[in-house]
Amino acid sequence: MNLxxxxxxQLPVSIDLLHLVLSGLxxxxxxxxxxxxxxxxxxxxxxCAPKSSGQAPTASRPRAPSAVGASTTxxxxxxxxxxxxxxxxAPDAALQxxxxxxxxxxxxxxxxxxxxxxxxxxxxxxxxxxxxGCKKTLDKYLTLVAIRDEEEESAxxxxxxxxxxxxxxxxxxxxxxxxKGTLIHRGWKVSEVSLPKLAKGHNTRIVARAxxxx
Amino acid sequence: MxxxxxxxxxxxxxxxxxxxxxxxxxxxxxxxxxxVGIDLGTTHCVLAYTDLSQGEDGVESVLKLMPIAQLSxxxxxxxxxxxxxxxxMAHHSEVKAGDLVLPWGASESEGQDASxxxxxxxxxxxxxxxxTPLRLxxxxxxxxxxxxxxxRSDFLPMNSPDEVxxxxxxxxxxxxxxxxxxxxxxxxxxxxxxxxxVTVTIPASFDPVARELSAEAAKAVGFKHLTLLxxxxxxxxxxxxxxxxxxxxxxxxxDIILVVDIGGGTTDLSLVAVSEEQGSLVLNRVxxxxxxxxxxxxxxxxxxxxxxAKLASEGKNIEPWQIQAIxxxxxxxxxxxxxxxxxxxxxxxxxxxxxxxxxxxxxCELTRDEVTETLIEGFFPHAGIADKPxxxxxxxxxxxxxxxAQDPGITRHLxxxxxxxxxxxxxxxxxxxxxxxxxxxxxxxxxGADPLAxxxxxxxxxxxxxxxxxxxxxxxxPRVKERIVTLINEWLSAADAQPLQVLEGCDLDLAxxxxxxxxxxxxxxxxxxxxxxxxxxxxxxxxxxxxxxxxMEPPLQALCIAPFGLEETSPAQASGQQxxxxxxxxxxxxxxxxxxxxxxxxxxxxxxxxxxxxxxLPEIQVTLTAEGRRVGEVVPVHLSARVTEVGTLQxxxxxxxxxxxxxxxxxxxxxxxxx
Numbered sequence: 027m028n029l030x031x032x033x034x035x036q037l038p039v040s041i042d043l044l045h046l047v048l049s050g051l052x053x054x055x056x057x058x059x060x061x062x063x064x065x066x067x068x069x070x071x072x073x074c075a076p077k078s079s080g081q082a083p084t085a086s087r088p089r090a091p092s093a094v095g096a097s098t099t100x101x102x103x104x105x106x107x108x109x110x111x112x113x114x115x116a117p118d119a120a121l122q123x124x125x126x127x128x129x130x131x132x133x134x135x136x137x138x139x140x141x142x143x144x145x146x147x148x149x150x151x152x153x154x155x156x157x158x159g160c161k162k163t164l165d166k167y168l169t170l171v172a173i174r175d176e177e178e179e180s181a182x183x184x185x186x187x188x189x190x191x192x193x194x195x196x197x198x199x200x201x202x203x204x205x206k207g208t209l210i211h212r213g214w215k216v217s218e219v220s221l222p223k224l225a226k227g228h229n230t231r232i233v234a235r236a237x238x239x240x
Numbered sequence: 241m242x243x244x245x246x247x248x249x250x251x252x253x254x255x256x257x258x259x260x261x262x263x264x265x266x267x268x269x270x271x272x273x274x275x276v277g278i279d280l281g282t283t284h285c286v287l288a289y290t291d292l293s294q295g296e297d298g299v300e301s302v303l304k305l306m307p308i309a310q311l312s313x314x315x316x317x318x319x320x321x322x323x324x325x326x327x328x329m330a331h332h333s334e335v336k337a338g339d340l341v342l343p344w345g346a347s348e349s350e351g352q353d354a355s356x357x358x359x360x361x362x363x364x365x366x367x368x369x370x371x372t373p374l375r376l377x378x379x380x381x382x383x384x385x386x387x388x389x390x391x392r393s394d395f396l397p398m399n400s401p402d403e404v405x406x407x408x409x410x411x412x413x414x415x416x417x418x419x420x421x422x423x424x425x426x427x428x429x430x431x432x433x434x435x436x437x438v439t440v441t442i443p444a445s446f447d448p449v450a451r452e453l454s455a456e457a458a459k460a461v462g463f464k465h466l467t468l469l470x471x472x473x474x475x476x477x478x479x480x481x482x483x484x485x486x487x488x489x490x491x492x493x494x495d496i497i498l499v500v501d502i503g504g505g506t507t508d509l510s511l512v513a514v515s516e517e518q519g520s521l522v523l524n525r526v527x528x529x530x531x532x533x534x535x536x537x538x539x540x541x542x543x544x545x546x547x548x549a550k551l552a553s554e555g556k557n558i559e560p561w562q563i564q565a566i567x568x569x570x571x572x573x574x575x576x577x578x579x580x581x582x583x584x585x586x587x588x589x590x591x592x593x594x595x596x597x598x599x600x601x602x603x604c605e606l607t608r609d610e611v612t613e614t615l616i617e618g619f620f621p622h623a624g625i626a627d628k629p630x631x632x633x634x635x636x637x638x639x640x641x642x643x644x645a646q647d648p649g650i651t652r653h654l655x656x657x658x659x660x661x662x663x664x665x666x667x668x669x670x671x672x673x674x675x676x677x678x679x680x681x682x683x684x685x686x687x688g689a690d691p692l693a694x695x696x697x698x699x700x701x702x703x704x705x706x707x708x709x710x711x712x713x714x715x716x717x718p719r720v721k722e723r724i725v726t727l728i729n730e731w732l733s734a735a736d737a738q739p740l741q742v743l744e745g746c747d748l749d750l751a752x753x754x755x756x757x758x759x760x761x762x763x764x765x766x767x768x769x770x771x772x773x774x775x776x777x778x779x780x781x782x783x784x785x786x787x788x789x790x791x792m793e794p795p796l797q798a799l800c801i802a803p804f805g806l807e808e809t810s811p812a813q814a815s816g817q818q819x820x821x822x823x824x825x826x827x828x829x830x831x832x833x834x835x836x837x838x839x840x841x842x843x844x845x846x847x848x849x850x851x852x853x854x855x856x857l858p859e860i861q862v863t864l865t866a867e868g869r870r871v872g873e874v875v876p877v878h879l880s881a882r883v884t885e886v887g888t889l890q891x892x893x894x895x896x897x898x899x900x901x902x903x904x905x906x907x908x909x910x911x912x913x914x915x
Contacts, residue, residue: 122316129313135597144598151589151603158572220319225341228315237371237593 121230122221126167128234131159167221173213182209270465272437274428275760277303277474278420279441279753280413280454282381283504283537284322286753287420290761292437301761303481303754308423310362314339320363321750323419327377327412328365329357329397329405344426357405361419370564374400379505380412382533382642385443385450387858391912398641413457421461434462437760441752443508444470444528444775447833447857448889449912455886468887469759471752472499472510473525473770475711478755480523480768482745487768488521490743491707496526496665497743498705500654500724501752502712507532507650509657511703512770513665523768527664527703528775528835529657534645536714539615542648543570543606546614547588551604562602565590570606577611578717584608612719620723623651625659625731626700651727658702658731660836660852665703667805667838704737711751773805774883777837779846779854781830782817798832798854800844802881802889812882814894816843819878821893824871826863831911833857842881862893862909879909 127133136156141149164170173192176182184193186203192213195205224230273293279286287306294301307319314335332355340358357375360368369376377396384391386409394406407415417440424433440463442454451468458466469477476499480487491497495514501507509529515522544567548558558566566588573586585607591597629647647653708725715721721742729739747754762769779798799817821827832854840846846854864875877893884890891909 132591132597135591135595138595139597141598148598151587152591152597152601154587155589155591222312222316222318223309223343225315225317225339227338234595239371 118224118230119221121233122224123163123167125230125233126163126222127160130163131156133160134233167219168216169218171215171217173215174209176209176212178209178212180209181206270437272435272465272760273431275437275439275757275763276424276433277439277441277469277753277756277758277760278417279471279474279750279756280381280416281325281503281752282379282506282535283325284749285325285416285420286322286750287424288750288753288757289436290757292761292764301481301758303478303757305750305753306424306427308362308420309343309426310419310423311340311342311360311364312362313364313367317342318363323362323416324366325378325380325416326361326365326369327380327396327407327415328360328368328372329375329377329400329407330360330368331357331375334368335360342422344422359405359407359415361415371561375404377407377412379642380409380416382505383409384413384453385446385531386642387447387449388643391449391453410453410457413454414460417458417461434464437465437467437763438463439467439469439474439756439759441469441471441474441756443506443531444472444510444525445506445508445531446470447531448778449858451888452911455884455888466886467759467763469756470508470510470525470528470772470775471503472501472508472528472711473512473772474752474755474759475499475501475709475746476512476523476525476755476770477758477762478751479709479743479746481755481758482747490741491521493521494669495706495741496703497523497707497709498658498728498740499709499711502650502714503535504537504713505533505535507534507645507653509654511661511664511705513668515668523770524668525770525772525775526668527657527661529653530835532645532650532653533642534619534648534650534653536712538644538648539619539714540567540571540574542614542618543567543574543611546610547604547606550610551602556602558602561593562590573606574611574615575717577606577608578615578719580718615717616719616723619648620651620720620727621649622727623649623655625655625702625734627652627655629653629656651724654724654728655702655731658705659700662701662703663836663838702731702735704732704735705740706738707741707743709743709746711746711748713749715748771807773807773810774802774889775804776833776835777804777840778802778881778889779832779834779840780860780879781832782845795847796830798846798849799879800840800842800846801879801891803841804834804838806881806883808883808885808887810882812880812892814842814878814880817845817878818876818896819893820874821862821864821877823864823866823869823873823875826861828859828861829909831857831860858912860891860909860911862907864893864907867905877907880906 124134128135133156136152174182184195184203184205184207188203192215195207196210197207273291274289275292276287276289279288285308287308288303289306290301290303305321307321308323309317309319310323312318312320315338335358337358340360365376369378375397380396383389383396389395389409391409394408394411396407396409396412397404400406421433438458440454440458442451446454455466455468476497483490491514493514493516497512497514499508499510499512501510507529509532510525511527513524513526515524541563544563547566547570548563551558569588569590573588576583576586585605588604588606590602592599592601627649629645629649629652631646645653705728708728710721710724725740725742732739758767761767777800779800782797782799783795819827834840834849834854836853837849864877869875876896878896880892880894882890882892889911891911892906893909895905
C-alpha cells in the first residue's frame, strides 16, 4: 500500500547515476557540436552561420536514449555544410564528393574499419591505396592552392587590410596591422571546383551501391 | 625548340606554304568556322579544334581541346579530355533510365523498348565493363580493320550470351562519333559539328576497306566536310605546330623522320622525308608500316600477369577482377619505375572488394627489375637490324578473334620496317638528286653512292632515319624512349650513319587530335602541308586464260590499278587492260596491295613478285546494273582508281567507248565485300 508512493519517490534515486552520465554525455556532445559548428562556419561562408546557429537549439533538446543517434545525424549535417561553397546544392555536392572518394579511394570503407587491432604495416599498405585515391580524386575535381607562398616557420609580415577569412591570427594578438609573425600553416584554398553534374532525381545519399556478383 | 609556339614571326618563309595551295580542296560552300580534329582511337577519342576565323597563319593558331561530357557513373556526368572508346550494353534492370541523362538531354535508351539492352559509351562503359566484361565492346577500331569478319554485321561484344544486344564495329564507331557530335553541338549550338571542317584520324596502316568504313561511319553521323588523316602524320603536324616556324631549323633537306606512334592498342610506323620545292622545305610521307596490333594496354596487362604469376608462386590465387585492379595499379607504377630516379620498387596493394578493406587484401611489390624485364626486354628487346618479327605458323582453324601481333617485340617490327622500306625515298630524292646520303633508285648503286658506308656482305641495308618523333602515352616512361633511340642509333652507327635527332614537343596523349585540327587549317593553305598520297600500290589479280588443270592453281598476274603515292588531286587513271563484264552478274577480283613497289604505274602487269612484296587483301566486287543494257550482255570495261577528297580509294569500272558522245557509263567497285 504505502510501497507505491515509496517506489515512486525512490525511482529517480536509484537511476540517478545513469541520468547524470547521460546528461553529462548530452552536454559534452552539445559542446562538441557547437565547437565544430564554429570551426565549420569559419571555413565555410557567412551564409551558413545563421543557419547553423538556428539549428543549434534543436540539438540541445535532452532526449537521453536517442542522444547518440541524434548527435551522429547532426555531425552528418555539419559535414554536409562544410563544402557547401563548392556547389549551390549543398548536401548533394558533399555526398557526391564522398561517393567519389569512396569509389577512387575506398574512403568510407577505410574510416569505418576498426584499425585498433591492426599492425602499422597492414594499415600502411592500405593507407597507400587510400592516399593515392584521395589525391587522385582531389586533383581531378578540385584545384588546391596554398594561401601563402612563404616557407612555413619563416617570419612574415601581415599587411593592413588582410582578409581574416583567409588568414588566422593567433597568439599575441594585440595592436594594429601590419603584424610581424611566424607562418605556421600556409593554408589551402580551392581555386576551382569541377564536380560531375548530377542527373535530376539522382539519389546522392547512396554513396556506394551494394554489389552482387551473379 | 623549347620556345615552341612562342614564335610570332612566321611570314618570313611563306613561299613554302604556297606550295601546298595546289592541294587545297575546300568546297566553295564550306562556311565552317572551326577546323575540328577527331582522334578516333582504339582506347580513347579526343576532339581538338581551332578557330578558322582567327590568325591568318596556321602556325599561330591555338589548338584547343573540347572537354567531352560523358557519364562517369550512373547519374554523374563529367567533362573529360578523353572519351574512352568503349561501349557497354547495359541490362535494362542494371541502371535507372533517369540516371543516364546527358547534358543534351537525350537519354541513351531513347526509342528502345523497356527490356532492351541500353548501349552506353565513354567512362561509364569502361567502368561497368570492368566488372561485367561480357557486355563490353572494346577495341572496335581493331575490328574495323580486321579482314576476317564482316564489319557491318552485329557480333560485338564477342562470345557473349545471345540475349546481350549485339552491334557491329561500324555501328560502334558511329556511336563514338555521334557522342562527340552531341557534346560539340551542346557546347557550340551556333556551329553544329556537321558543318565544320572535320578531320578524323586513322592508323597509317589501315587498308582501303578500313578507310572506307571509317569514312562511312563519319558520314553516317552527318559530317559534310570530312577528311581522313593518318595518325603519325597528325603527330607530325602537331610537332610542326608546336615548333611554330622553327621546324625549318630543326630539320634539313634530306632528313628522314621516323614516326613511332604507339597507341593504346596499335603501333604505327611512318617515314617522313624532308625535300625541297621551289627553294623551300617540304615534308613528304614516304612510307607506312604494317598494321601491328600491339599497344600500351598490352604492356599494362603483361605486368599484371607477371604479378599474378609472382603471387601464384607464393601460393596466392588471383581472381579475374584482381587482374583488372592490378593492371590499373601497374599503369602508374611503371611510369615511376621507368624514370631516372632511385625508386627500386613500388608497392601494389589490391584491397578486398567488400567493405572490409583489410580482410583478404593482396599485397606485393613491383620492382624496377621486373618492369625492365617485362616491358623493356619484352616489348622493346635488343634486336639487330636484320631481325624480323617472329611468326608462328597460323593454325588451320581460323579463329574469330583479333589478330594480335604474334611477336610483342616492337623493336623487331621496327627493324623489319626499316629494311623493307630501304628504297622509300628513291622516288623523291632520286628524281631531284638533291641528297647524297640516302639511297638512290637502285639499292646497289645507293650503297656505292654512300661514301661512308662500307657494308660487308652480311649486313642488311636499311633506310637510315636522321630524326625520330615519338608519340603515345607509352613514351611517358623515359627508359622506353631511351631504349628505342639507343637501339636505332646502334644500327645507324654500325652503318656509319649519323645518330638520330630526337624531335621534342609532342603532347604524347593528345598530339594526334590536336595535329588533326591543325591539318584543317593547313588544308586551307595556312601552314605546312605534308604530302602523302597512297602509301601502297594496288593491284587486281588476273588469272591467265589456260585450261584448268585439277590441283594446280592457274598462274596469276597482277595488274596495277592504283600507283603508289596517288594523290587526291590526281585524275582518275584508267588501266590499259580491258575486262569483259557480264551485265547483272557480280564479278569478283582478287585484290592486292604493296607498300614497297613504288615504280609501278597504272597498267603495269606483273608476272612474278616476291612473296612479301604483295599482300592479298579481301576480294573486290563489281556488279554491272542493267541501265539500258540487256542482262547477260558483255560490256568491255577498264578499271580506274582515284583518291577521293575524303582520302579513301575509289575504284570504278568504266565502259569503253561512250555511247554517242555521252560520258562513259561507270560502276562503283565495292571494296568491302563479304559473302
